Amino acid sequence: MTTPDKHQANGGLYLEDLYVGQRFTSGAHAVDEAQIKTFASQFDPQPFHLDDAAARSTLFAGLAVSGWRTAAITMRLLVDGGAPIAGGIVGAGGEVSWRKPTRPGDILQIESEVLKVTPSRSRPDRGMVTCAARHSINAARSCRC
């Protein structure tokens, strides 16, 4: 069994390197207003994601990032080192929650923790890892990956 540090240095952690309670911290992403609107135009074209003036009279009381953009940025932060898994991150599903709006100028950073490691019964070189991933600023999601 190789040490976690060696595996991580070689391109990611293997199943044997992962343990309950293990924590990771991603890089940071600054929320950009133009990028918010580009994403919303394509995937979530609602006034509170597209136009600050129109957003003021809605539940959000101002421009808010589409939750699906926040989720997509979360994935990017995990892929870029926030969850350094050898072979990549393949999601089976999970729970998502948006507790507060994400706003232009917010800085998103992900703190992840391994909650469960379940090796495959039929393929011992594969397994399912359950983790919680939370934005350290103002959003939260958890995933099984």
Place this chain on the structure above:
Amino acid sequence: MTTPDKHQANGGLYLEDLYVGQRFTSGAHAVDEAQIKTFASQFDPQPFHLDDAAARSTLFAGLAVSGWRTAAITMRLLVDGGAPIAGGIVGAGGEVSWRKPTRPGDILQIESEVLKVTPSRSRPDRGMVTCAARHSINAARSCRC
């Protein structure tokens, strides 16, 4: 109280128009290979979402759409009439599951069903609607919106 048909014709359904068991069907979205790769480059740059040849030797055995793109397309289909809610769709959270890979050429269409309608105690003009939204082709997710 206005009839659901009248409200829907006027731009969406209100809380009083929604009931458990109510169903909606979205329009359709054809999965485009170039768009898959553009999204993956930005949000989920892993080989199985970017390159068909590289994807063949992975768990997916071929190019697969990032699950977060599938989720984002789901949102677009809901906003475009798949969940005709007056005032827009504001997600609090939910469960997401990707049961099978989504592939280039797949046609995505969402079948939604209202599972629960909970008026706000403090603001009777607001409420929480829990719904299940499933791709009729090859993916599934559910949401609270």
